[in-house]
Amino acid sequence: MNETLKVTKKINSHIANQNLSFQEAELMGLSQPTPFLALSDVAIESKFQTLKRELPGIEIYYATKANPDPKILGLVKKLGDGIDVASYREVLAAKAAGIPVWKMLHSNPVKNPTDIINCVKEGVQWFTFDNVDEIYKLRKFAPNANILLRIAIPKNSSVVNLSFKFGADEMEALPLIRNAVSNGLRVRGITFHVGSQCTSPESYISALQISKNIFNAAYNEGILLDVLDIGGGFPIGYRMGVPTISEFCSVIIRNIRNLFPNNMRIIAEPGRFICGEAITLVTRVIGKSIRKGIPWYYIDDGIYGSFSGKLFDHCDYRFITDKQGIRTECVVAGPTCDSIDVLSMDQRLPRLDLGDLLLVPGMGAYTSASATFFNGFAPTRIAVIEEITRTKPRKLNSFAFPPIQEQERKKQRLQIAQNI
Numbered sequence: 001m002n003e004t005l006k007v008t009k010k011i012n013s014h015i016a017n018q019n020l021s022f023q024e025a026e027l028m029g030l031s032q033p034t035p036f037l038a039l040s041d042v043a044i045e046s047k048f049q050t051l052k053r054e055l056p057g058i059e060i061y062y063a064t065k066a067n068p069d070p071k072i073l074g075l076v077k078k079l080g081d082g083i084d085v086a087s088y089r090e091v092l093a094a095k096a097a098g099i100p101v102w103k104m105l106h107s108n109p110v111k112n113p114t115d116i117i118n119c120v121k122e123g124v125q126w127f128t129f130d131n132v133d134e135i136y137k138l139r140k141f142a143p144n145a146n147i148l149l150r151i152a153i154p155k156n157s158s159v160v161n162l163s164f165k166f167g168a169d170e171m172e173a174l175p176l177i178r179n180a181v182s183n184g185l186r187v188r189g190i191t192f193h194v195g196s197q198c199t200s201p202e203s204y205i206s207a208l209q210i211s212k213n214i215f216n217a218a219y220n221e222g223i224l225l226d227v228l229d230i231g232g233g234f235p236i237g238y239r240m241g242v243p244t245i246s247e248f249c250s251v252i253i254r255n256i257r258n259l260f261p262n263n264m265r266i267i268a269e270p271g272r273f274i275c276g277e278a279i280t281l282v283t284r285v286i287g288k289s290i291r292k293g294i295p296w297y298y299i300d301d302g303i304y305g306s307f308s309g310k311l312f313d314h315c316d317y318r319f320i321t322d323k324q325g326i327r328t329e330c331v332v333a334g335p336t337c338d339s340i341d342v343l344s345m346d347q348r349l350p351r352l353d354l355g356d357l358l359l360v361p362g363m364g365a366y367t368s369a370s371a372t373f374f375n376g377f378a379p380t381r382i383a384v385i386e387e388i389t390r391t392k393p394r395k396l397n398s399f400a401f402p403p404i405q406e407q408e409r410k411k412q413r414l415q416i417a418q419n420i
């Protein structure tokens, strides 16, 4: 049986769940206005532990771009093996969180020379490249760095294709490695990214095979490569289910074991998997209307804010309410004046009122990271659930707080609605 069949036969669907209850959301809402992104540091820790367990022996370098929030980077310092940075600003953010510079890997294959100069000044020692011009830049500005060749992966089952803009083809790899070595550069290995939100681990099978071919070809020319960076791509559930992480990683591990020696250094750069499900957006209904017979609900976060991932990350987020009632067709829209600021047209919700809370799970990756100030709406703040509820240790999805009395809740909602 081939790998693809083995993978698809076993799929257990996993969709995003909220990581806090409505009671906890209401409680957090007492000390800060909505919208806010409720981050569980316990969830981040559990994601690191899961990946460490499912990818034994592989070093975990969190991809800063997914969410550079200082609270998350603080946890990465404690839990990660290193960090993937893709710009000077990300280097500074990681440094500010206390992550030592020798643990940083600059993963952007095409860099502004000033970015290289600044990163080298800070002490960054690892870079990536995928073309001849980058070799010349690195020779000039980072002659002592360790470098990895980024390759493109032709087979793609990912929502975000990361081999369109970057990556040398397999045929180009050896000439580029030769060229870099003859320019005195320290080529240490290969890096790839199968694409973000990868829905089937079969993409890694071809990526690993191509990497192995290049390792062999280089070895035959006397160039010993000793590092493989398998990038990110590890999926999380949104409205659609994805394979469980253990099914997903078992295919990767099996193929790594078949192709590479036991003692080889292997790095992974997960972004979405670490932070995506650790954050739930807490947002409120701030306006209502009926248009062409369909209810419209306007909420206090939108496409120019945390839902920017709908555009840039091609994500579809699930709205959760604790309201009861018959669910009908409706539209959920953001707060700005732009008509593009529509967040959902195909989710059925019960009748909502002004001030009602909506929870949106899976809002940690590529959300606030790409939010703007458009129309005067500032990006939504991140608040740590455990800091506010002080219920440590708590398990994911275990709601430690007694329900707020219904009367009290109605009073709060009324006050909020009156203030709008």
Ligand SMILES: Cc1ncc(COP(=O)(O)O)c(C=O)c1O
Pocket: 063, 065, 066, 084, 107, 108, 162, 193, 195, 196, 197, 231, 232, 233, 234, 269, 270, 271, 272, 273, 365
């Ligand atoms: C080089 C690189 N590494 C890692 C990541 C993180 O990928 P993911 O969030 O899919 O794990 C990205 C995402 O764009 C990337 O470009």
